[in-house]
Amino acid sequence: MKYLSVSDAAKKWGISERSVRNYCAHGRIPEAFLTGKTWNIPENAVKPERSNKHREEPETLLEFLKAEKQSKTKGGIYHKIQIELTYNSNHIEGSRLTHEQTRYIFETNTIGIDNDVLNVDDIVETANHFKCIDMIIDEANKPVSEKFIKQLHAALKSGTSDSRKDWFAVGDYKRLPNEVGGISTAAPEEVAERMKILLSAYNGKKEKTFRDIIEFHYNFEVIHPFQDGNGRVGRLILFKECLKNNIVPFIIDEDLKLFYYRGLKEWKQEPGYLTDTCLAAQDKFKRYLDYFRIPYEDC
Numbered sequence: 001m002k003y004l005s006v007s008d009a010a011k012k013w014g015i016s017e018r019s020v021r022n023y024c025a026h027g028r029i030p031e032a033f034l035t036g037k038t039w040n041i042p043e044n045a046v047k048p049e050r051s052n053k054h055r056e057e058p059e060t061l062l063e064f065l066k067a068e069k070q071s072k073t074k075g076g077i078y079h080k081i082q083i084e085l086t087y088n089s090n091h092i093e094g095s096r097l098t099h100e101q102t103r104y105i106f107e108t109n110t111i112g113i114d115n116d117v118l119n120v121d122d123i124v125e126t127a128n129h130f131k132c133i134d135m136i137i138d139e140a141n142k143p144v145s146e147k148f149i150k151q152l153h154a155a156l157k158s159g160t161s162d163s164r165k166d167w168f169a170v171g172d173y174k175r176l177p178n179e180v181g182g183i184s185t186a187a188p189e190e191v192a193e194r195m196k197i198l199l200s201a202y203n204g205k206k207e208k209t210f211r212d213i214i215e216f217h218y219n220f221e222v223i224h225p226f227q228d229g230n231g232r233v234g235r236l237i238l239f240k241e242c243l244k245n246n247i248v249p250f251i252i253d254e255d256l257k258l259f260y261y262r263g264l265k266e267w268k269q270e271p272g273y274l275t276d277t278c279l280a281a282q283d284k285f286k287r288y289l290d291y292f293r294i295p296y297e298d299c
Contacts, residue, residue: 001031003040013047018059018246022295023048062243064294065137074107077292078137081251082106084288085239086129088253089232092260095122102126121160128156129232136240143203144216144237146195152233153226162228174227181265185224194223208245211271213238214278218267248289248296250281 006024010017024032024039028048032041058064061077068078087102096119097105104112105126111118132155139148154171162168169175173191177184186194202208202216220234235252242249252260256277263274289296 002043004043004045006039006041009041009045015047016059016246018295018297022059059295060246061249061289061294061296062137062140062246064292065243069134069137077288077294079106080288080292082130082133084253085133085235085251086126088251089235090122090126090129091254092252092257093231095119095125097122097126106130121162124159125156125232128158128160131155132232132236133239136236136243140240140243144199144241146192146199149195149225149233149237152236153229156229156232168227173225176227178224178227180221180224180230181261183265185222191223191225195225198223208241208247210247210278211275213241213245213247214274215267215271216241218264218274221264246297248282248286250278250285252277252281253284256281 004012006017006020009020013020020029020041021039023029024034024041029041029045032039032045034040058067064076065078065081067073068076073079083099083103083106086106087097087099090097090102101112101116101118104110105123109127111123132152135148135152135155142148150171150173157163157168157170163170167175173195174188177187179185198216198219202212205212217234217238220237221230224230226233239249239251241247259273259277259280263277266273286296286298
């Protein structure tokens with residue numbers, strides 16, 4: 001008997017390789033067997049039918065997130081990501097809200113204050129960041145565009161003190177020059193053209209690799225298109241693109257913050273610094289997926 005690879009079966013049946021592996025792992029393809037880590041699928045095997053065509057079970061992280069978001073599931077991976085990504089991304093940028101306060105805002109839509117003096121912008125941007133995560137889940141499968149990037153920025157900065165400044169362009173590119181870590185970024189008049197070039201080159205790649213996504217993040221941060229909020233918008237896009245391309249996403253936390261900054265600064269000389277930092281963050285995220293029993297490609 002001749003056998004097909006997972007890739008061959010996926011092409012033959014018009015489904016993802018992940019789906020084929022799941023069918024094999026659950027014994028739904030008769031006589032399929034493993035050689036090492038490679039599935040061998042009989043050439044005459046028939047594509048398994050969905051057990052319930054009207055209610056397909058989630059297979060990818062993105063599908064799990066969409067399902068839990070729609071059903072308002074508590075305590076699942078959607079809940080976990082909302083709190084962890086929001087807390088850590090805001091914390092990197094100087095938010096003084098604690099992890100517990102962030103969780104409390106998400107779960108109760110109220111503010112718990114225990115003899116603390118809280119910055120109103122920290123609270124507003126936390127609530128806004130939750131909305132931004134919903135946006136990247138809803139729009140995950142669409143290409144990154146200038147319009148969407150600006151919408152993310154508008155959602156993040158809406159209602160903050162920055163939004164009341166005449167010179168601060170909420171949802172639009174910066175009007176004044178700025179620096180990041182003492183490094184010059186794109187001049188305001190250069191931003192629109194450089195963003196178009198960046199997006200054209202990135203979206204022109206048919207298949208995005210882990211390295212492609214990280215490199216896009218670096219180039220986005222070098223342009224620094226907004227007056228403020230570039231890091232958070234950039235990391236949201238990072239997460240979105242990992243979801244879109246079935247790559248395990250990651251969250252840069254406090255332990256990796258300095259390595260992350262170093263990686264961005266040294267990318268041109270040594271891209272391995274940023275890559276290794278993101279891989280370390282990805283390994284931690286895989287533990288979340290293992291806990292919630294969500295399958296992923298271990299590559």
